[in-house]
Amino acid sequence: MENAYFVTGTDTNVGKTWATIALMQYFQNCGKTVVGMKPVAAGCMMLDGQLKNEDALLIQENGSVWLDYDLINPYAYEQPTSPHIAGFGNPADLSVLAVKFDLLKSQADVVVVEGAGGWYSPLNEQQANSDLAQLLGLPVILVVAIRLGCINHARLTYEAILRSEIKCAGWIAVCTEADLHGEEAIISMIKDCITEPLLGVIPNRTIADFNFFSEQLAL
Ligand SMILES: Nc1ncnc2c1ncn2[C@@H]1O[C@H](COP(=O)(O)OP(=O)(O)O)[C@@H](O)[C@H]1O
């Protein structure tokens, strides 16, 4: 077990947030204190006079210690679009994120960082999630939504992570489809393509049960 992880996915909407909360719960069940981070979030609403994002609020709620929203989500953009567009006028500065990440690290045993979109999704005009994971030096957990097309997406993302020369800690299969034919065979094929371990299979559930999800993981 490491003291921080970067959670990326094969795409947006693949189960990164649900997997992130499950991981946070898992580390807590292991007796660790845990906090999460959503460095850049696009798609926010005004709450208590500041822009807040659903993922980041869930991450804030599920931490072992209550932390300021700004620390968990330093860049909160209103528009639900790519951060390099939504962040016009206030682009994400990765060095600022590195400082905030260090502060978070001092608050708990484990920090789980949820990326925005996929591995090469931009965080600003020049840099992507891959650059942030590299700068923070974090092992990556790849979340794969098990659906048609995911074998291709999983292999492409995995190869890109390897190219970044940072450690891949493993991958998580999230069964986002209720009745997908051949789900197990798909998972098995991805398992053959990724050298690092399958850290867990999160079953399909209409309502998130993070305690149950966390019980499906092993790191
Ligand atoms: N285990 C699951 N079972 C069923 N649906 C899921 C599961 N995990 C995620 N989902 C669905 O996928 C959506 C996107 O998940 P989320 O974790 O927010 O993805 P991301 O963070 O990658 O955008 C959720 O709102 C939910 O509807």
Ligand SMILES: [Mg+2]
């Ligand atoms: Mg998310």
